[in-house]
Amino acid sequence: MSLNETRARLAQSRPRGIGVVIITAAIVFAALAVANTLAFVYALASFAIVAAAALIALRGDGESNSLTRPVAVAERGNDPLRAVIAGLPDPVIALDRDGRVLALNERARALAPALRQGEPVSLALRMPELIEAIGRAVARGEEQRVEYSERGPRDRWFETIVVPVKREASLAAPDLVLMTFHDLTPLRRVEEMRADFVANASHELRTPLAALHGFIETLQGSARDDAKARQRFLAIMQDQAKRMARLIDDLLSLSRIELNAHRRPDTAVDLVPIVRQVVDGLETLARDRGVAINVEAANTLVVLGDHDELLRIFENLVENALKYGAVGKRVDIRLAPGTSIDGEPEAQASVRDYGPGIAPEHLPRLTERFYRVDVAESRAQGGTGLGLALVKHILNRHRGRLTIESATGAGATFTVHLPTAVSAAH
Numbered sequence: 001m002s003l004n005e006t007r008a009r010l011a012q013s014r015p016r017g018i019g020v021v022i023i024t025a026a027i028v029f030a031a032l033a034v035a036n037t038l039a040f041v042y043a044l045a046s047f048a049i050v051a052a053a054a055l056i057a058l059r060g061d062g063e064s065n066s067l068t069r070p071v072a073v074a075e076r077g078n079d080p081l082r083a084v085i086a087g088l089p090d091p092v093i094a095l096d097r098d099g100r101v102l103a104l105n106e107r108a109r110a111l112a113p114a115l116r117q118g119e120p121v122s123l124a125l126r127m128p129e130l131i132e133a134i135g136r137a138v139a140r141g142e143e144q145r146v147e148y149s150e151r152g153p154r155d156r157w158f159e160t161i162v163v164p165v166k167r168e169a170s171l172a173a174p175d176l177v178l179m180t181f182h183d184l185t186p187l188r189r190v191e192e193m194r195a196d197f198v199a200n201a202s203h204e205l206r207t208p209l210a211a212l213h214g215f216i217e218t219l220q221g222s223a224r225d226d227a228k229a230r231q232r233f234l235a236i237m238q239d240q241a242k243r244m245a246r247l248i249d250d251l252l253s254l255s256r257i258e259l260n261a262h263r264r265p266d267t268a269v270d271l272v273p274i275v276r277q278v279v280d281g282l283e284t285l286a287r288d289r290g291v292a293i294n295v296e297a298a299n300t301l302v303v304l305g306d307h308d309e310l311l312r313i314f315e316n317l318v319e320n321a322l323k324y325g326a327v328g329k330r331v332d333i334r335l336a337p338g339t340s341i342d343g344e345p346e347a348q349a350s351v352r353d354y355g356p357g358i359a360p361e362h363l364p365r366l367t368e369r370f371y372r373v374d375v376a377e378s379r380a381q382g383g384t385g386l387g388l389a390l391v392k393h394i395l396n397r398h399r400g401r402l403t404i405e406s407a408t409g410a411g412a413t414f415t416v417h418l419p420t421a422v423s424a425a426h
Helices: 003-034 040-063 070-078 080-087 106-111 128-140 185-220 227-259 271-282 281-288 306-323 360-365 375-378 387-397 419-426
Strands: 093-094 101-104 142-150 156-165 176-183 268-270 292-297 301-306 330-339 344-351 401-406 414-419
Touching: 040 419, 080 093, 080 101, 106 176, 128 142, 128 176, 156 185, 176 401, 185 227, 227 387, 268 271, 271 281, 271 292, 271 306, 271 330, 271 344, 281 292, 301 414, 301 419, 306 330, 306 344, 306 387, 306 414, 330 401, 360 401, 387 401, 387 414
Parallel strands: 292 330
Antiparallel strands: 093 101, 093 176, 142 156, 156 176, 268 301, 330 344, 344 414, 401 414
16 A cells, blocks of 8 residues: 555544544533533533544644654554543543453542553453443443442442443444443432431330330320329420420521531631539539539630520530549549641630540441430430531531540540631631
8 A cells, every 4th residue: 555545544534533532521521411411501611622622633634745744643553542541531442343441540449450551442441231231332332331339338329321332323333432431439328327327216206106105005095093193204205295395496407507517617717705604504413423524624615606506506515525434523624725637726715524534436436316325325415416516517617527536444634626716717
């Protein structure tokens, strides 16, 4: 074959290759927009950029008279296709009609490290449902969607969209097949958390409701004329009603805090009077439990925060210390300026009890909703299982954190870390 014939063939194949790239980009960005992975405006803009780049490359090829340029273009092969795929936000793999890998981006390589260009995709993706979807897409020329899961230390869920791409409608088989992977794991986690939350909340409400229902039936029946039993049952019913009220109040508070989680408070608040207000309010409980509360505080300790939410933090922490650490007969509260792990100034407020302490295996889960070290003890003390979850969410909103130090038999120390007003302003 002569050099001129070679150049003519390359000149004819180059526009077709660019056309495949443009069609591929249009399908990929349309799929991302439909799946809500990429906003429509951004998808349209991204496609326009890719198409313009491809057309500029085509024009440049047409204007070049160099004998070596067509050969170089031929050697590069699928470079434009690889460039398009490399810039996509999700894992994407391009296959030929026989299922061999033509191109992939780094996100796809991270998802399946065994993927190799030029090798069958079935060697790396050993999910029968995916291989079957590729076969159906090639045979039918239609888009296929498949959901699958990966089991391991952390379960993950994905949706794969398999799109056949034809350069010309008259072709029987597609020129290539695009596989796009969407990570569904965050959505599944949220669904699981929501289901667990509803189940736990329902369980917590069902117990006092069942108690109230049983006592009401008893008072309407056999204990109708028993004054002594009536007084005892009414006292228990009142306690159960208060427990439901606390639970509903905590649930509503948690909902409000989560709703405003993105709004950082900007009011200067002094923590010292807040803590002293909490101590004064819990004086009766401390006296009933025989616990002495000692407060060691700086003159002022100012942070940017919401007064009522900060009050809620220390109410929960001090009340927990009085209830679960009462056997130590003492609670120490210390407020002082400190330095964060990033070297920024912060306010540190610690609440320490001298009770039985908490076993190490429980510490990472204490701020989970409805998690309790001792369920029976918590309910006996009137706990809802949401107190420390509220503390964590309030601190998240204030860009703060909670640290917990404890050991069995050595009490527990809960320390609140909040940026000071000066550091928070920056």
